Amino acid sequence: MPSPVLDGMVAYLQREAEIGGYEASAESTTRLEGVYDSIARLVGSKREEIALTENATLAWQRAFYSLRFGPGDRILTTSAEFAANYVAFLQVARRTGARVEVIPDDANQVLDPEALARMIDKRVRLIAITWIPTNGGLVNPAEAVGRIARAHSVPYLLDACQAVGQIPVDVRALGCDMLTATGRKFLRGPRGTGFLYVRDDFLKGIEPAMIDLFGAPWVGPERYELRSDARRFETWEANYAARLGLGIAADYALSIGIERIEQRCRQLANELRAALGAIAGVLLHDLGESPASIVSFTLRSAVAGEVMRSLARQNINVSVSPPTSTPLDAARRGLPDVVRASPHYYNTIEEVHTLAAAVREIAA
Template identity: 55%
Template sequence: MERQTRAFDLAQARAETPGCAEVLHFNNAGAALMPQPVLEAVSAHLQREARHGGYEAAEEMREALTHVYEAVATLLGCQPSEVALLENATRAWDMAFYAIPFAPGDRILTGMAEYASNYLAFLQMSRRRGVRVEVIPDDEYGQISLSALRNALDEHVRLIALTHVPTNNGLVNPAAEVGRLAREAGVLYLLDATQSVGQMPLDVGAIGCDMLAATGRKYLRAPRGTGFLYVRQEVLEELEPPLIDLHSASWTAPDQYSLSPNARRFECWEASMANRLGLGAAIDYLLQWDQRQLWRRIRDLAYLLRTRLSPLPGVIVHDRGAVQGGIVTFTVEGQEAETIRQALRQQGINVSVVPREAALLDMQARGLQTLVRASVHYYNSEEEVERFSRTLEHLLTDGSLS
């Protein structure tokens, strides 16, 4: 049965986000402001643990904790048994990547905008197993070239690994088109959805990925210390987790063990139950609205921000892509990105700075050292975009940054 959603209500979203009264938050690609139901879910369980005991509190909330898997499954269009809950996106991605039985001569195909942590894992696997890491060039829009990817596929390709939305760019890579190529070639496909989950609707069946890693703290608006991994059931048995414990595996004899038959094999027994409940509450909160409408709103806000920033003196917006999301990156001639960030922070405005090493291949190719990253969300307002632009213009013209 299809889940019922309702029209987005900006006033409600802002009223239910306590941080909106405190700060202009354009750092949603770092960590978004949590809504009140998420705060209540986390704090209530911490109180429950303090009063009843940690194990006992988890037992009391067993049904709600099981629901978190169901919420992730609804979000991604998969089965709860294909979901593992991890402490962050990096650990989720690592558990999938290091579970692949690479052999010398295997090829890993990735894109120019791949995230640093992922690429470091590629390099480590290259040293350990002798795999080859090959970067597919960008197309004319700055996204991964589908024609170049198609031409690179052969029987030695073991994995396509792609960052859906880069950390340093507004572009959205064509994940579903990559998925079609991966399926045609019979190649494993690992998608890093850290910046896309919560921004836009995601359906793992439509995307065609075998594995997907994501975080809670960014566009899902969940607590820090939450993440999850999707693993398609059909590929589960060929993946051996790099780490196991008494939760992910059973000790069946003194010299034998068996792995969990589902995605729980990628989990660790110990975790923050309060944070997990916060993740579930965040997903439930998101799913009350039409995600397509939210995605359109995020894109419209980001477009408005880019149009306001581009005419400002010395400001260069650096976003690429045929499709652009809520991340807006820019530089200011003659100014350090960190100086801009600190100046805006003093005005009650949050942004972040992306260093060169966060996406080294892309940043190096474009001659960029650091970027200011302003990332909008659906609860941000058009008035905040205007205030942000006016504030930056004032900082640039009144000598405050000199």
């Protein structure tokens, strides 16, 4: 987390302690409203198309459950879909009689747009894909999917949780109707933050599955009115310190330049893959021709959890991505727990080789 993000949050909390929660939020109205502008600049949208949420999963759920499905309707998704998304598909399928279908991959095991185009018919009610999955550097062709969705007027929900803050995001170019992301990953914002983008024209035809007096004011004894903007998906209560941190994180990333961040991340990730690939007993598991800055690997001599703990003792932070996070992909490839390394722009080439050297010692 960048220092300006931490400093901004601490300063706000200090002000809350001094004058009270309501008073602090009222005093910071302009800055809090500015968060919507920051996120809009980050993804290329209008501020009215942004809703702020407590995390990416909640943002995604609010988007997905606002859609209506019936018997025989088809939901098209990816083989590397995040488990939290997929169980929601299954729940809606069980409730409504809709069907969940996986879009085939191409020879590089990336979503195949041509196969998707062949699947489209009048029963397709949603295309919902993960842009970059949690268990590796695969980058699905989100723009190509958007072109197909637009051509057939099929709603398109894009999970950009691992993409925002790592690669450029332009919702107009992507052609998505809804996009969700977190603040805590590559954007380097605080935990407990996320956001939802909803295209303005699409917003007019959907209603949140659950509403709050903030998003849908009660205007008569038997009547409420939805807000005209994406904030209809929000609730009145919020962690304002975290929201300010999210906005500061977005501004910080924009000040560096998302294109520069992407270039640096890919440089570091490619360097790490090359170094790890040269170690006997290390297996790389990333897919695609140009993977992003999530490097997944396993060792023949140690399980992923042991590798993570061994590296942590050397002050090297990695995580473990279990098969339960992406069960379809893990099952088709026979993946166990995998070690996930996510080099970011602030890392150095020397740190990449320090990680590789530590892995070499574990593998020996």
